Amino acid sequence: MEKELRRELTFLHSGDYLRHQNSSALRNLTDDSNPPVKELNLFSDDKQSYDQESKNRSPRLPSLFASSLKNGLNLMNSSSENENKPKEDLSTLQVKLASLHEENRKLKSMLEHMTKNYSDLQGQLLVAMHRQVQGQHQEQRKDGVSNGKSSPIRTAHELMGPRASGPLELDVNEPSASDNKTTQELSVSPENTMEVMSKEHDFERIQIDPGKQIPVEDATTDQTSQSWGGSPKSTPTKLDLGKEEEQAPEVPLRKARVSVRARSEAPMISDGCQWRKYGQKMAKGNPCPRAYYRCTMAVGCPVRKQVQRCADDKTILITTYEGKHNHPLPPAAMAMANTTSAAAAMLLSGSTTSNESSCITNSGYFSPFPYASTMATLSASAPFPTITLDLTQGPNSVPFLRPTPPPATFPVPLHGYTNLLGQSAFVPPPKFPHALPTMQLGQHHSSMVETVSAAIASDPNFTAALAAAISTIMGTPRSGNGNISNNNGGNNSAAPNLSIPGVPLGSGSPQLPQSCTTFSTN
DNA sequence: CGGTTTTGACCGGCGC
DNA sequence: GCGCCGGTCAAAACCG
Numbered sequence: 001m002e003k004e005l006r007r008e009l010t011f012l013h014s015g016d017y018l019r020h021q022n023s024s025a026l027r028n029l030t031d032d033s034n035p036p037v038k039e040l041n042l043f044s045d046d047k048q049s050y051d052q053e054s055k056n057r058s059p060r061l062p063s064l065f066a067s068s069l070k071n072g073l074n075l076m077n078s079s080s081e082n083e084n085k086p087k088e089d090l091s092t093l094q095v096k097l098a099s100l101h102e103e104n105r106k107l108k109s110m111l112e113h114m115t116k117n118y119s120d121l122q123g124q125l126l127v128a129m130h131r132q133v134q135g136q137h138q139e140q141r142k143d144g145v146s147n148g149k150s151s152p153i154r155t156a157h158e159l160m161g162p163r164a165s166g167p168l169e170l171d172v173n174e175p176s177a178s179d180n181k182t183t184q185e186l187s188v189s190p191e192n193t194m195e196v197m198s199k200e201h202d203f204e205r206i207q208i209d210p211g212k213q214i215p216v217e218d219a220t221t222d223q224t225s226q227s228w229g230g231s232p233k234s235t236p237t238k239l240d241l242g243k244e245e246e247q248a249p250e251v252p253l254r255k256a257r258v259s260v261r262a263r264s265e266a267p268m269i270s271d272g273c274q275w276r277k278y279g280q281k282m283a284k285g286n287p288c289p290r291a292y293y294r295c296t297m298a299v300g301c302p303v304r305k306q307v308q309r310c311a312d313d314k315t316i317l318i319t320t321y322e323g324k325h326n327h328p329l330p331p332a333a334m335a336m337a338n339t340t341s342a343a344a345a346m347l348l349s350g351s352t353t354s355n356e357s358s359c360i361t362n363s364g365y366f367s368p369f370p371y372a373s374t375m376a377t378l379s380a381s382a383p384f385p386t387i388t389l390d391l392t393q394g395p396n397s398v399p400f401l402r403p404t405p406p407p408a409t410f411p412v413p414l415h416g417y418t419n420l421l422g423q424s425a426f427v428p429p430p431k432f433p434h435a436l437p438t439m440q441l442g443q444h445h446s447s448m449v450e451t452v453s454a455a456i457a458s459d460p461n462f463t464a465a466l467a468a469a470i471s472t473i474m475g476t477p478r479s480g481n482g483n484i485s486n487n488n489g490g491n492n493s494a495a496p497n498l499s500i501p502g503v504p505l506g507s508g509s510p511q512l513p514q515s516c517t518t519f520s521t522n
Numbered sequence: 523c524g525g526t527t528t529t530g531a532c533c534g535g536c537g538c
Numbered sequence: 539g540c541g542c543c544g545g546t547c548a549a550a551a552c553c554g
């Protein structure tokens with residue numbers, strides 16, 4: 001366990017992101033009496049360097065560590081020199097113990113706070129990215145229209161339909177008076193995101209009786225879960241967006257799925273969760289069977305996932321997550337859960353305004369972001385909005401160079417959030433003309449790929465690898481010190497997924513251009 | 523013996 | 539209405 005944790009933390013440190021974040025977050029969260037926390041590599045193998053660091057840092061050590069050290073010294077002293085004053089020692093120790101408890105409590109709350117901040121920021125980032133894409137898109141659209149050329153972007157918007165193009169502005173933040181309710185309910189605004197996130201956080205505080213049905217008011221939070229379960233029974237089959245928008249804000253979310261494409265020899269990627277296989281089917285167009293799993297970490301957990309090998313490249317494992325965990329997740333699983341949640345949020349923010357697929361290439365859209373090359377594709381072909389994280393892209397692969405590009409895709413930049421919509425993205429859409437778009441995200445940044453590949457190669461625990469990759473991306477400072485405040489490890493926001501819900505995945509290796517396909521997150 | 527996997531049956535949605 | 543397909547159920551088999 002310790003080893004695993006250590007490995008994961010090491011990965012997280014692979015980027016400056018968390019380090020800076022942690023330090024800054026700690027700085028902010030620690031009470032003023034505590035000095036700022038410098039970078040602490042608690043798991044450093046280099047004892048010497050650590051000792052040295054400790055010396056240099058000692059004056060600024062967090063109270064917890066400082067007190068721990070002090071306690072240790074005092075304990076030794078009391079046992080060897082103060083035998084004559086056992087009572088004093090006892091009381092002293094009790095006081096110190098209480099102090100440690102208090103420290104522990106503080107740190108826990110700090111962690112909770114940071115986790116929440118992280119989730120919130122993720123949601124905001126997604127919305128911001130989406131808006132930026134829309135802005136760019138509109139500009140290009142104007143140009144495209146003038147010269148009669150149909151750029152991918154323009155096509156995408158057109159495909160997205162009236163609602164997509166105009167409102168694509170998807171201005172969740174400034175809902176009009178008339179559209180107020182609808183907009184807020186349907187789009188993933190920062191506020192909404194935060195709300196969802198907080199609800200997710202609540203899962204950690206609320207004891208859920210497995211035997212009981214989730215309260216109706218939790219529908220929003222549990223949307224995905226119920227859906228996947230799928231029974232189409234509970235959800236409208238015909239996704240009439242118009243109606244949807246008016247009545248069920250939760251419908252879109254419910255159907256949101258996040259898929260992860262990764263190269264893996266293993267039958268299933270390790271994502272930190274426990275799964276039970278409940279079915280297997282041969283899917284049309286793919287010689288490889290599709291396996292159905294459901295989360296067994298808690299009774300009644302609605303999260304399910306599908307695992308299937310890519311028909312084109314059997315070394316690629318496509319894992320599709322749906323639903324939100326209704327229970328606390330281990331750190332490893334949280335990474336994936338958060339990822340899928342963020343991806344889902346991203347997906348939904350775009351899908352709510354369109355009923356057709358579209359494609360936008362985001363490369364270069366966000367120059368400020370080192371990993372802006374990630375793209376997302378929306379496709380109407382999928383029955384459910386799906387966002388795909390493609391971890392199969394190799395440094396040398398050519399993004400979007402697919403034999404048969406989806407008729408309509410809506411690539412959206414997800415810095416660090418890669419995902420692909422499984423097969424659906426590649427398969428032309430046949431049924432569900434009104435289906436919500438599928439989102440395909442491909443990550444092309446070599447650094448990211450390398451990071452992920454290396455992590456995966458060194459550790460079968462894909463969750464850790466994915467977390468590292470995302471952390472790296474998210475944490476890549478835009479200019480020197482990333483002062484982003486938040487950190488990961490948070491709760492699962494799995495609404496299905498982005499902050500990389502202990503997401504799923506396997507081993508990595510070079511990739512083929514075929515890249516992303518798929519579906520919909522944790 | 524309990525939990526998991528396998529696998530055929532069943533169900534509902536959708537297209538023709 | 540029928541057939542196809544995706545998804546789920548549940549009994550039997552399997553495994554540690």
